[in-house]
Amino acid sequence: MKMKKTMNQSTRSYILNGFSILALLITALLLLFYSNMNSRLYTANQERFDLTYNANRFMNGSSYLTNEVRAYAATGDTVHYDNYWNEVNNLKNRDQGVAAMQEIGITKEEQALIDAMSNLSQELVPLEENAMENVKAGNMKEAVDYVYGKDYDAAITQINSLKSQFLETLDSRTFAEVQGLLQLCNVIKVAIFLALALVCILLVVSIRSTQKRVLRPLVIIRDQMGEISSGNLSSEFPLESDTSEIGMLVKAIHETKRDLKTYIHDIDSKLAQMADGKMNLAIDLDYHGEFLPIQKAMRQILDSLNNALAQIHVTAERVSASSERMASGAQVLSQGAMEQSASIEALASSIQELSHQVTNTSEDAETAHACSTQAAGALMVCDQKLRTLISAMQDISNAASQIGGIIKTIEDISFQTNILALNASVEAARAGEAGKGFAVVANEVQSLANKSAEAAQNTSNLIENSLRMIKQGTALTTDTANSMDEVMTGAKKATELIAQIAESAVQQAQSLNQLTSGMEQISSVIQTNSTTAEESAQSAQELYGQADELKRAVQHFQLREQSALGTGYLR
Incomplete structure (x- = not known):
């Protein structure tokens, strides 16, 4: 009888396990990528925070100098004068803020805005120095005119405008980067969930396939082998043979039952005929394997009898x-x-x-x-x-x-x-x-x-x-x-x-x-x-x-x- 062709259970297991392993590898890679994206997102958020902080530091340093020089011009208090030069010579928040932003990374546009604000600030330095010189000279009115005059206000207005533009540009860029990384993380999350779902599906399919094509047939084969071991060769065996491993095992069991029935029927027939007195028999059926000694023994018995x-x-x-x-x-x-x-x-x-x-x-x-x-x-x-x-x-x-x-x-x-x-x-x-x-x-x-x-x-x-x-x-x-x-x-x-x-x-x-x-x-x-x-x-x-x-x-x-x-x- 021609056996039905079907995929070997080992091949099916290899395929399912291969897909499962591939899905697990993809999941692991996605997890690594997600971890990397998380790190990048954290870094992006941190950089956004640092850029904003340093941008504010840069702009606050510039505003601080303006406020201190105006306070010194208005009051003549040397504290403001000291604070001003302390900022310029020691704290250097503007320079350090720019250096920090440059170290973190800024675009050419942002660098151009910083350069514009720096240039405007540099244009204010002579006015501020003249104002402080007038305060020292006791010319308070001239000093106030320098720091509250139209030129100074126009420069400050431009600087503030550039500050706003810089902050918007910086915030937009960093926000876009964070959002991009966040969206990528979300995509990776979805991919991870899909990969995990695929792994679960493959595991379920593998388990169901194993249960259907291996465990259930093995239970039936176990029961059938129990019947064979108890000598019952006529019990029903519903499984059909195919080209799979279980199918080949089923074929072997069918052939074993058929051969055992053939041997037992032949032995029973020969012994019945011997019991009836027919000793002119010939053991013409070919026995195989461990049944060869039985065939030899029956021939010897017939010869001896x-x-x-x-x-x-x-x-x-x-x-x-x-x-x-x-x-x-x-x-x-x-x-x-x-x-x-x-x-x-x-x-x-x-x-x-x-x-x-x-x-x-x-x-x-x-x-x-x-x-x-x-x-x-x-x-x-x-x-x-x-x-x-x-x-x-x-x-x-x-x-x-x-x-x-x-x-x-x-x-x-x-x-x-x-x-x-x-x-x-x-x-x-x-x-x-x-x-x-x-x-x-x-x-x-x-x-x-x-x-x-x-x-x-x-x-x-x-x-x-x-x-x-x-x-x-x-x-x-x-x-x-x-x-x-x-x-x-x-x-x-x-x-x-x-x-x-x-x-x-x-x-x-x-x-x-x-x-x-x-x-x-x-x-x-x-x-x-x-x-x-x-x-x-x-x-x-x-x-x-x-x-x-x-x-x-x-x-x-x-x-x-x-x-x-x-x-x-x-x-």
Whole structure:
């Protein structure tokens, strides 16, 4: 918008102040001139007075001489004579009056009148001297004739006429000079009053101009700046800009309000769009001055938010995928833990059954030990009871058959225990870290099963030998006595082996008890793992749901063009 052209306030102030100063200078000069005129008027009045005084002194001196000489001629009194010569020789009022007037200043005309009066006075001197000489001589009548005669009177009349003319001329001239100076003083007074009036008018105009063009706008500007400082940029600002200083200030305020409104509107618009999720904005408005850091900060905020949200978006994708895999794995782990728990329960049941069987085996071993002891006793009395040898051998054969059945049972138990140990090892391997303890127990069970199988095999071999020997004893009853020693030896060995079998059966029972306790602990751990796996599966499912919600929330933001890695953006 084109600004209205107007005079600068400083120029207007300079002009008004210049005129005021000029008027004051003129007033000062008029005052000086008036003071000078007053001095001249006073001097003129003083000179007029002095001229009149000295003119009167001159004329009075001349009249005084006339009066004294006439008095002396009429009376003969020497006082008048002395006074006359005192005036002529000492007082010299006429000469001093003329000298004083000449010193003050008189015109040629006035000087001519003085000269005329002096000449006439000089013409009277011989008459006056003759009169005084006649008075001294006693000729009073002649003396009076000299000073009262026609010649003397005519001269006095002329002198008086010249005196009047001189006084009129002198008074007219001095009066005219005084009047001229007085009129000039009056003119100067009027000029001074006019200059003072002009100064007052200029001061009033300057004050009114300052009040109208400076103070009132400054009050409005002050109120407007107060509104701006309180954040009110929509308040009415009635002043219009022009080319003056105040107008330029008003223009600056209008531009400031416009720029502030533009910046605030732009910031409000950008923040509102950012609040709506539009992060693909560009700070395209150019900020100026102290607002440049705000523009830079907004760009940095947008850049940071785009980077952060892009990273969150990528992370949400990864968390969602990872949580989905975790949920699936947790479900599989929970299912495996439940299956392990069921397998461990079945294994614990089998081990309990095996424990009962081993207990029975231990009892049977003790029974076999008692039988072998009895057999040994029978062999010791076999010499007295040969008749009952066949029956005893049959009993031994039956006992050996029972022992063979027991050995078979032990071998079956050992085989089943070995299979269970293998299954337990497999389950422990599947359980990972949680199944390490169980793997140790399974290895111990397998070791015990191998030992049981080895003992059962040894026992089976011994039983077979015993049966073979019994068969030979039955067949060779006649050789019983000869072979009694050998039988006694075999019986002792059989007794020892059976004792060992009984001891091994007791150890197996103890080991199975420990195995049962370990299986119970493993079952408790697996049950805990199953519960934990179920909780982990539930937590993973919740994490997957939250990651999906985070991904949807991040997708609400409209980001700038993402890079392939999701770690930056393109403008």
